[in-house]
Amino acid sequence: MFVVAVLGGRWLSEADGPVSSVDEGAWIFSSYVFHLTFLEQNFDQGTWRTEDTLDHPPVARYLFGAVAATTGFIESSAADKEWWARRGADVLDIAGFQQEIDARIPRPALSACRMATTLAMIAAAMLLFALVAGAWSQAAGAFAAAAFVLHPRVLHMAVQATSDPFFVALLLANLVVLGRVVIGFWRTGRLSIATTVALGILSALHFSTKINGSISLVINLIALAIAAVLPGAAPEAKGVKVRIYRAIRAGVLMTLVFIAVAVGVNPSLWHDPLGFLADMVRFRLQLIELQSTVFLGDALPALDLRFGVLARRLLFDEDPVLGAVRFPLLLIGVSLGMVAAVRRMRDHPQLWLVPLLGSVFWIGATVVTYRLDWQHYRLPAVPFIVLLALLGLGELFPLRHGPSMRRRLRDLGLATAIAAILVCMAVTRTMESWVEDNPEWMARARLGQIEVLARRHPQRPDIEAERTRRQAEFDAVFRDAAP
Numbered sequence: 001m002f003v004v005a006v007l008g009g010r011w012l013s014e015a016d017g018p019v020s021s022v023d024e025g026a027w028i029f030s031s032y033v034f035h036l037t038f039l040e041q042n043f044d045q046g047t048w049r050t051e052d053t054l055d056h057p058p059v060a061r062y063l064f065g066a067v068a069a070t071t072g073f074i075e076s077s078a079a080d081k082e083w084w085a086r087r088g089a090d091v092l093d094i095a096g097f098q099q100e101i102d103a104r105i106p107r108p109a110l111s112a113c114r115m116a117t118t119l120a121m122i123a124a125a126m127l128l129f130a131l132v133a134g135a136w137s138q139a140a141g142a143f144a145a146a147a148f149v150l151h152p153r154v155l156h157m158a159v160q161a162t163s164d165p166f167f168v169a170l171l172l173a174n175l176v177v178l179g180r181v182v183i184g185f186w187r188t189g190r191l192s193i194a195t196t197v198a199l200g201i202l203s204a205l206h207f208s209t210k211i212n213g214s215i216s217l218v219i220n221l222i223a224l225a226i227a228a229v230l231p232g233a234a235p236e237a238k239g240v241k242v243r244i245y246r247a248i249r250a251g252v253l254m255t256l257v258f259i260a261v262a263v264g265v266n267p268s269l270w271h272d273p274l275g276f277l278a279d280m281v282r283f284r285l286q287l288i289e290l291q292s293t294v295f296l297g298d299a300l301p302a303l304d305l306r307f308g309v310l311a312r313r314l315l316f317d318e319d320p321v322l323g324a325v326r327f328p329l330l331l332i333g334v335s336l337g338m339v340a341a342v343r344r345m346r347d348h349p350q351l352w353l354v355p356l357l358g359s360v361f362w363i364g365a366t367v368v369t370y371r372l373d374w375q376h377y378r379l380p381a382v383p384f385i386v387l388l389a390l391l392g393l394g395e396l397f398p399l400r401h402g403p404s405m406r407r408r409l410r411d412l413g414l415a416t417a418i419a420a421i422l423v424c425m426a427v428t429r430t431m432e433s434w435v436e437d438n439p440e441w442m443a444r445a446r447l448g449q450i451e452v453l454a455r456r457h458p459q460r461p462d463i464e465a466e467r468t469r470r471q472a473e474f475d476a477v478f479r480d481a482a483p
Contacts, residue, residue: 002145002146002222003122003125003145003146003149003152004122004124005396006117006149006150006155007121007155007158008122009126010118010155010158010159010309010354010477011114011115011118011158011159011215014114014159015111015114015115015159016111017210018098018099018100018102019098019102019110020159020160021083021145021160022088022101022163023100023160023376024096024101024105024113024160024161025063025080025084025098025104025105025108026081026084026088027060027064027113027161027162027163027321027454028064028075028083028105028109028110028113028161029075029080029081029083029104030052030056030061030064030075030081031057031062031064031065031068031075032052032061032065032075032077032078032080032081033058033061033062033065034061034062034065034066034069034074034075034077035063035065035074035075035076035077036241036278037058037062037126037267038062038065038066038074038078039074040415043267043270044051044428045267045268045270048267048268048270048404049268049276050078051085051283052078052081052082052085053268053281054268054276054280054283054284055284055287056163056209056210056211057207057210057211057262057265057266057267057268057420058265058268059166059208059209059265059269060163060166060167060209060210061454062118062159062265062309063071063116063166066134067109067112067113067115067116068109068112069152070112071106071108071109071111071112071478072106072108072109073105073106073109074226075110077330081106084101087100090400091276091283096434098292104105107248108445109397110161113406114159114160114161114473116125116159116161117157117158117159117160117161117162117164117165117166118159120165120168120169120258121149121154121158121165121168121169123173124148124165124167124168124169124171124172125148125149126170126171126384126448127169127172127175127176127371128144128145128148128386129141129144129145129389130176130323131144131172131175131176131179131354131355131358131383131387132144132177132355132387134183135348135351135352135354135355135471136351136353136394139389140390140394143390144383144386144387145388147315147386148383148386148390148429151382151386152251153378153379153382154377154379154382155383155417156375157375157376157379159460160376162376163209164376164379166209166218167205167209167210167213167379167380168379168380168382170202170205170206170209170213170216171206171213171216171358171362171380172383173202174199174202174216174219175218175219175355175358177195177202178199178220178223178354179199179354179355180195181195181196181224181225181254181333182224182350182353182354183244183350183351184212184306185224185227185228185246185247186227186230186349187350188301188349189238189242189243189246190246190248191224191247191249192248196250196253196254196257197253199220199254200217200253200254200255200256200257200258200261201257202216202259203216203217203220203258203318203329203450204217204257204258204260204262204265204428205260205261205265208261208262208265208266211280211281211284212365212369215361215362215365217254217255217258218361219357219358220251220254221254222357223353223357224250224251225247225251226247226248227243227247227350227353227359228240228243228244228247229243229244229476230350230353230433231349232309240410259404262344268299287406288371288372290452291372292371292372292445293445293448293449294449294452295372295453296411296445296446296449297373297431298372298373298374299371299372299373299431299445300370300371300431301371301434301438301441302434303367303368304429305429305430305431305434306367306368306370306371306426307372307429308425308426308427308428308429309370309426309431310366310367310370310378310381310429311422311425311432312427313373313424314378314381314382314385315334315385315422315426320476330411332390332392332396332415332416332419333388333389333390333391333392333393333396334385334388334389334392334419334422335338335415335416335418335419335422336391336392336393336395336396336411336412336415337387337388337390337391337392337393337395338388338390338392338418339395339414339415340391340392340394340395340411340413340468341356341388341391341414342438343411343461344356344391347348355384357383359384359387359388362380362381362383362384363381363384363385364379366378366381374457379391392415395411395412396412405447408454414476439477440477443473443474443477443478445475446470446473446474447467447470447471447473447474450463451467451468454467
């Protein structure tokens with residue numbers, strides 16, 4: 001009820017508001033694929049092999065199209081999305097662009113799409129409860145769900161009509177089912193066809209929402225492989241060789257289901273699927289490079305810089321706790337949670353394998369792909385930051401008989417060292433310090449940014465003058481850097 005009250009209240013306060021992000025326009029305008037698939041039933045490959053279909057798979061677009069259609073609004077062509085794409089890289093008038101988007105989307109359709117994302121975020125909170133409760137306790141699950149919905153990024157993204165809430169809900173749904181599968185496999189040595197197929201479907205839908213959802217399939221396969229050799233299995237779980245054979249058989253079936261569903265829901269993959277997937281990855285990399293050039297102030301070009309900025313955003317800027325208690329409750333909690341996770345995995349591997357495997361993969365994937373300092377890129381890591389913080393707080397304030405005082409002090413000392421490293425990274429790895437160490441990159445990026453704007457606004461003398469100035473700056477930097 002708490003989760004529904006918080007996120008439902010957010011929707012009531014924001015439902016009829018104007019467009020709050022240009023991304024809302026991108027996803028609602030992309031819903032023309034719902035009309036293309038289910039109403040027009042047009043599967044011509046020329047229509048399904050465009051830059052727009054390379055950008056994202058269609059599942060979230062189908063959902064937005066279906067929801068908007070209930071209000072009488074049907075995006076019947078790609079014209080609005082093509083207009084959005086032409087205007088999308090214009091940093092000179094973002095506010096005006098947002099107002100134009102708002103004028104093109106009927107308010108009832110926008111409100112309905114926001115309700116869908118709010119419901120998806122409520123589902124994500126409930127799934128996080130199930131994931132934590134299955135490994136720990138219902139009380140811990142309730143705390144995790146409450147901390148998740150109170151996180152500022154969750155409160156913000158829940159009422160934005162973008163694919164991110166659907167993505168997080170599918171991410172957690174896959175992990176909840178996988179957790180149940182791993183526990184059952186450890187106890188009995190059996191893997192049912194139904195749950196294996198369910199995992200294949202969930203991971204395929206996750207991939208078909210955003211392409212990095214393919215990580216779910218990787219997690220599933222790795223979890224089954226590890227579960228097959230976990231120690232301490234019950235006698236009825238058969239031998240290790242039998243469990244390995246069954247895990248391989250289930251992995252093959254899951255992969256086949258993944259391929260069938262992923263191809264089935266996306267007509268772009270009906271012909272030459274491998275070629276189209278390669279084009280999708282190539283297009284996504286090129287788009288990120290363009291966005292990093294145009295939105296230069298948000299670019300994060302180096303891995304250590306991404307880690308430092310992400311740590312600062314999640315552990316300092318983005319947590320729901322009052323500023324006076326941020327450090328002990330979140331930073332130390334996450335650091336101690338990392339230490340506690342190792343011990344819990346050692347003591348109860350069948351319970352903690354999936355939550356901790358998910359934490360490693362999704363926090364790691366967020367760091368690696370965090371090429372732009374945009375809030376929706378941080379969202380997949382939030383459930384696992386909450387989980388680690390809760391683990392750490394459980395070590396500091398155990399509800400039942402906890403570890404010995406000596407072990408708690410030892411763990412706290414190790415956690416403090418981890419926290420010190422996180423603080424050091426968050427404080428020292430900033431864009432400003434990185435630019436000081438890499439002036440050539442900034443000069444090249446600033447020149448690239450103004451050249452993109454000059455191509456979009458060829459009649460603007462002020463842009464041409466700025467390009468001349470930045471070219472001189474570029475030449476000076478590389479002249480000074482020459483031996």
